[in-house]
């Protein structure tokens with residue numbers, strides 16, 4: 411075999427070995443089932459199918475159309491809406507389509523969650539108010555004029571009254587809910603009424619919480635006043651890396667469609683559409699069980715950490731209503747360091763987490779590279795079959811590392827031993843050998 415190809419293969423094998431011995435707690439990640447993987451490895455990955463089902467500009471799309479049609483039907487059923495566009499190739503691309511549909515290029519006004527409090531870079535302006543270049547997608551690509559919602563640090567949520575005032579003064583074209591730090595449902599219902607008064611459209615970026623919404627456990631933005639909901643298909647929704655754009659407004663469909671294709675895409679990664687169709691079928695069957703467990707585990711992990719002196723936030727509200735918890739680690743600043751240092755320390759023990767800004771970090775002079783917080787998510791560990799008692803085990807590993815100062819190399823061995831029982835993906839259909847008939851055949 412070619413040397414570089416062998417090298418690449420070996421690296422991929424090592425990566426798999428690492429993750430088989432690790433505890434994956436990145437809130438934006440999840441894993442796909444064998445049935446989804448098979449669909450993603452089909453011949454669809456070689457093909458082009460520009461346009462809408464039945465109106466392609468390529469030949470050979472007969473079976474691709476059938477699968478994409480099923481994917482749209484299942485998405486509409488899962489999210490209970492009249493329009494599902496499964497072509498956006500990621501959450502950011504779905505957001506761009508939403509900006510195209512509802513804002514004026516160059517200086518159209520959009521109201522978003524503040525970025526340091528959990529808003530996403532794809533909603534952000536090109537420059538911060540102080541002039542620092544951040545190249546946020548909405549500002550860089552669409553030239554939008556961005557204003558921020560008011561945020562209540564104590565509630566870890568948008569402040570509805572103060573934000574209503576901002577909406578009336580700023581008069582945005584688009585109000586966008588949703589973010590990357592997302593513990594509690596946003597006040598969509600209250601603020602959608604204010605949006606109507608100023609003629610704004612309402613968007614909801616469900617990249618993180620889409621699975622929780624589809625399975626009925628978070629909020630229901632399309633019933634609460636959101637005109638459009640966008641999502642990544644691979645966070646709480648355990649699908650391939652892709653996107654979806656949804657609406658329950660029949661009258662918007664003709665506006666929304668061309669703003670995905672031809673406005674943003676040529677081909678739309680058809681193998682992932684096939685994998686996504688399987689994902690929606692899986693979640694219609696298993697989502698109720700799976701996502702309940704995800705949220706229960708997040709609360710249990712918050713509680714177990716809190717009891718061990720690791721400061722999971724929002725104890726008075728049961729820590730979270732989503733798959734995430736946020737931890738304030740500033741009490742370890744003198745002994746270990748801040749978010750970046752702690753991320754590295756626990757990674758030495760094969761616990762994979764991410765550092766995160768706390769809502770008050772910037773005002774207290776902390777930097778996003780080494781912030782005061784951590785964000786943990788339970789989507790992936792739940793999919794591997796973990797439950798409440800494992801949340802206690804995981805909290806114990808954190809205690810050993812952060813409080814008892816145990817050697818991370820020793821904890822790493824314990825983590826590998828613990829992980830042995832969790833090597834199989836749950837909440838999915840069993841695949842038969844027959845399924846392999848449609849794998850790549852060249």
Ligand SMILES: *Cc1c(COP(=O)(O)O)cnc(C)c1O
Nearest residue numbers: 500501502530589590615617642
């Ligand atoms: C992750 C995330 C996205 C980006 O999604 P991609 O699928 O990676 O493009 C968009 N919005 C929010 C709020 C996110 O957390």
